[in-house]
Amino acid sequence: MLRALAEKEIKDLIRDPRIWIPVLIGFLILPIIGVIQNISISTQVSQGYARQISAEVAVLGSQSIARDFLGILKASMMIYNISYIDRGNAFPREADALIVINASSIENLARGGRVEAYIFYKTELASFSIGQGILYRIEQAIIDASRIYVARMENLTSILPTLIYPSILYSTPYIQERNAVIVSSDANQVLILALIPIMVPLIFMMITIFILQYSSVSMAVENEEKTLEVLLSMPIPRRDIILAKLAASGFIGALSLAGLGLGLLLYTEMLTSSIGSFKTLNPNISQGLAPQYIDVPPQIIHEYLQEVKIQSIYDLISLSPLTIAVIVIYALEAIIIAGIIGMVIGGASSDVRMATTVSGSITPALVILLLAMGFIDPSSLPAQILLSNPLTGLPFYSRIAMLGDYSSPDIYIYLVISGLQAIAIAIIAGKALNIEKLERLKRGLSIFRKAK
């Protein structure tokens, strides 16, 4: 009987084009964000870091003192793909920046002083980082020029490369939550590490919202077509009616999850390739710009960090079977609660439009809650409250599990509390699933009433 009912629910839902809208949005949203970010990153890379820019150079004070320095600066600027323009009111129309060098400060270089330069650079309010890219290149050119100038004055040209890039740094990040250092990682992989703890809870939250909407639609359709009365007059246990609707909503939720997961993969791929473009566009310029992780050799790690695990980035984002089991239990509980809330909304709505309006208005509240979760300490009271409810427990637990291996045994207490809530709501829903109670709810809550 349950199978027949579930078949009806799935067929009716899956063939309803309205149901596919959130599935499609779920699949497309992340790749669309990826495309927009890609365009933005590419623009920033090409405008700020890669394209040839021009800088007008002026001298404050005696031109003759600065002459040698300006010659060196011109050569340094070429390395950073900046064309040198002599003073002549080129900025801001023709030049991207105006550099004013304080001539008297150049003299100080030999006495342990520093070169003073005033820099004006072009930027846009909408993409400030383009200006940051231009400024970075100018700064590096001036620093290089200053070092070369000092080296010449002190007859140290033989050690010029050492003076300009005096250190080789090997670095390996240590992840506090995991007590581990990450090896074999590059900027792209670190990006994935940063994305996963944000994206996975977001996806879980979206799926919960979708399930709530699917079940509300499935119930509202019954009201719209007045088939609920027929269904309730049949010899079907109320429990089976609810289970069938939950199964159908869960099934379409799983499809949405697949869509969102695929979207996330596409998004990550787009983002990592565009971040990678920093390095490939102009190796000279981008040197040092993108995060560089040159691993510390393993023997050094072993010698100095005996208590610390050595992990690859994929070890960090992979979860233990126990953590996965906790997530699966939370997910099942969330399907029950979201599905039943959806059914109540759908059951009290006279048509699908009303049900989607009411269930859709819950979405912003849940999204704000999800954002707030980023600031909650996993051991605090608000965290305990979030973990004790399946709707919030699923995204919150998945977030903290992704950030670090959450191994507190308290999690089982929260799982039991949230499980009891799901069971209680399912039992109440089974008993409350009758026309009279739904009609009373409809009469009681003005939001479900049709405008006259």
Next chain:
Amino acid sequence: MGKEQDYSVDVKGLEKYYGSIHALKKISFKVERSTIYCLVGPNGAGKTTTFRILATLILPTSGDAYVEGHSVVREPEAVRRVISYLPEEVGAYRNITGLEYLEIVAKIYYRGRGFEEVVERGIKISGLSEKDLRRPMKQYSKGMKRRIQVARALMILPRVAILDELTAGLDPVQKVELRSIIRGYSKSHGITVLLSTHEMAEAEDLCERVAIIDRGSIVAEGYVEEIIKAVGAKNLEDAFVRLVSGGENAKGSG
């Protein structure tokens, strides 16, 4: 009047309040097994409320009703096993084909070989072509939806079929066809049919006994001819108009 066990439906003092609205005022009537019984009355008289109580969808405020000996208040599950209910304005699942719908309902009631027989019967009652049966029901006309719902209600051969406004909104040809189906199935399979209508011609044509209900009370009850005779009317419609507008009570024998 038959013996107690000959009654398929026994309504005893049903009363229903919706807030302050007194929708049913302690109504009582009995329906003999394998007969067609009509509840006639104007809109808002209490027909649908009575049927919803008999279909175990809502509870009476007081009183009880027995369907094949089972109380709608205390044994709703047992009642659901012997009835089939057709609400007045029921539509159809938009994205499921007519055939799929009949199959799903058949699976709820029957397993194995019985299932196939039931579906075959449903197809026959619906009178829809194979092509139509394979179309999603959102493409059905109102008449087609009604036919598939009648097929759904009758194909399982319930002991009591509760049909609210069977032919509402249908054209005359469709009405005649549906009435003929109901009459045929009641006779050939011994199904008790409880039917509500506000069309007197339908009641006169189809029903053996009639209860005229107005503002929550039964104002006349009995065989059609008896009611006409008791009121001194020309036909049932005339009797109905006199009873409902005049508030005159008539009770036939039987």
